[in-house]
Amino acid sequence: MSYDPTPEQQAIIDAARTGDDLTIMAGAGTGKTSTLKMLARDAGRRRGAYLAYNKSIATDAAKEFPSSVTCKTAHSFAYGAVGRNFAHRLNGPRVPARQAAIILGLNEPVKVGETMLAPQQLARLVSETIQRFCYSDDRQIQRMNVPLVNGLDRAGQAELAKYLVPIAQEAWDTDLTQRDGQLRFTHDCYLKMWILTDPQIHADYVLLDEAQDSNPAVAGLVSRQPAQRILVGDSSQAIYGWRGATDAMASFAGRRFHLSQSFRFGPAVAAEANKWLDVLDAPLRLTGYEQIPSRVEYAPDPDAVLCRSNGGAIVRVIDALSQGRRAALVGGGSDIRRMAEAAQRLQAGLPTDHPELFAFRTWREVQEYVEMDSTGSDLRVFVRLIDRHGSHEVMRVCDALVEERHADVIVSTAHKAKGREWGSVLIADDFPEPRAEEGEEVRVARDEAMLAYVAVTRAQRVLDRSGLAWIDRYAVGTPAPVVAKVHPPEATLSEAPDPLAEEVPPAGCSGQRPCFLCDPSVLETWPAPVTAGANRG
Structure with missing residues (x-):
């Protein structure tokens, strides 16, 4: 069933015809997806690309958008270009933290401040550092990619970051970007690899949905496209900043429009x-x-x-x-x-x-x-x-x-x-x-x-x-x-929401804060400690 556009929707459709970049601030229940479909139908034969927040949204959109619009997640675009070459690694067995530590050359515990970190714990932190790097728009792994740890003070967090960054960068360069690597390879790895090639999406206009919750990597990808860029979302619903999401709408320079008529409630x-x-x-x-x-x-x-x-x-x-x-x-x-x-x-x-x-x-x-x-x-x-x-x-x-x-x-x-x-x-x-x-x-x-x-x-x-x-x-x-709650770079992890206060994907998933190398088994032996920065063997 089709509906006549509201005045707000019509203004957006008219603006899209000009080819200008647009930022659409869509309040809760205001029909943002319906507006994008109207816009796409009005665009006629112009090629469009709709970047959906997740696969289910992309699947539903593909049924409703005109055939001139390719509806996919960023991961789907990346898989066709890069990910399919790593399919054997995606389907590989789980890599326990102890095994990951061996692969990384982490053979002994490390003392950071008053906290002792076992090799498997260090391996998990390296994995999450790489995961955060994948979400970022950084070209190299930075100290800010290292996760914050409950119980570590600022000095300890800085010491840990200094120790882990080179290990994580080496893991990325020599294992995760190689077809014969051994570490756990996730969907976010090939997405990051694809984005680092500065790819061009073949479309006349690109629609980024839920732009307020984009991770910086995807937001950066869209910002560099030579096509018309249309971002839609609700900055007042940007609730995933704690897990690395960024409000791409805040800094985007497109012409700004609002959708304020909600159809969800009275x-x-x-x-x-x-x-x-x-x-x-x-x-x-x-x-x-x-x-x-x-x-x-x-x-x-x-x-x-x-x-x-x-x-x-x-x-x-x-x-x-x-x-x-x-x-x-x-x-x-x-x-x-x-x-x-x-x-x-x-x-x-x-x-x-x-x-x-x-x-x-x-x-x-x-x-x-x-x-x-x-x-x-x-x-x-x-x-x-x-x-x-x-x-x-x-x-x-x-x-x-x-x-x-x-x-x-x-x-x-x-x-x-x-x-x-x-x-x-x-x-x-x-x-x-x-x-x-x-x-x-x-x-x-x-x-x-x-x-x-x-x-x-x-x-x-x-x-x-x-x-x-x-x-x-x-x-x-x-x-x-x-x-705003601003978490300083060297603050402890508990300043960001903990798993019992926020949504945190389960271990092994490719969500925003996974610990996909985490091994919950008992620590049988703890060898003699070394200090952070010492030779890791």
Whole structure:
């Protein structure tokens, strides 16, 4: 079924005809994909390329866009040019961290500050360094590509980065870019290899969807195309900066247009969303769809419960199970289960290879870290969850989850809910209201405001805003000041969201923060340590 374009959509279609670069700021539920399809149909025989955020979006788009538009992910473009030559490596066996350490020549533990890092832990850090390099637009591996580690101070982080960068660069040059290499080869490897050749996409115009969450590598690829470039997204939904995404729209010089008419919800939900857009001082405000009678009210039996953290989500699942209700967790519980398993090992006085906890020797150290060190605040929800319910109970709850189609209630973090929508939504109470020291002005952190905006715009008919009702103290009258959470280059990893506070892909995947060489097995022996910077053999 086709619809007549709104005035905002028509203005975009008219501008696209000029061949100018465009930046389309599309609010939640405003029909950005429909607008791009209208634009493509209007373009006639001009060749287009639509870069989708993931494969499912690309597949759906290919069915609906005109045949003149090639709809693919960046990985799909790269696979045809480079990746197919490495298919045998993509289908190769998993490389355990111990084996990766041997391949990398990491034969002994390294002491960084007061923290001892075993060879397999170093191998995992090298792997994540390379992964972050793949997401970046850098030509060579930089210190900023080295992941931040819980428990390391700034000096220790700098020392670790200095040690790992040359190892990672050598691994990239002599193994990962070679057809006969031995290290674990991911889809992001061939994508980076392709982008480093400065390829040209054969199209008259290139559409980059979800541009606010592009990784710098893909954003750089699009910016260098000699074709007309059209970026579309919502800067107020740029919630993946912690995992390397960048808002390509912020620095792009194209002519700017807005889509503000939402077709997902009615005026009541739009008004609630606009409170957060006020706080963000966003360039648009949403208009609700009058034909949808949305309400902002108490929802005793919502279709979905959205939480700030995975720890908060597990608490909601525990509550549901205690009431005899079947619960589904968007994204599953495997990440949380692995975290609980790591906690169980530390509680037993055993080391763990979990990427967020391996720098700690005991559970008590983790408890002290989250309570005494401000940089450990993002681990605090998980630690308190384990302390209250126990690691066995958390694992049991993860095992009791059901598929969404069989669930009585769907629970999700706000991050994993992005791109989803439900008839009725309850906002959980683990979205913290900002606090300030005495004499300081209370400010809403920009990343928290964006996450809240995503959360409230998932509702179509009923929004129970309970967990975010405190916004009324900040969005009345003039917009409240916003302060961004800026993580210094040498800060500890916990300043960025931890796996229990954010969406983190499971080990072995090619997501944004994988540990694809992580081996969770027991560390049987720890040879004598060497210091960072010493000969690695």
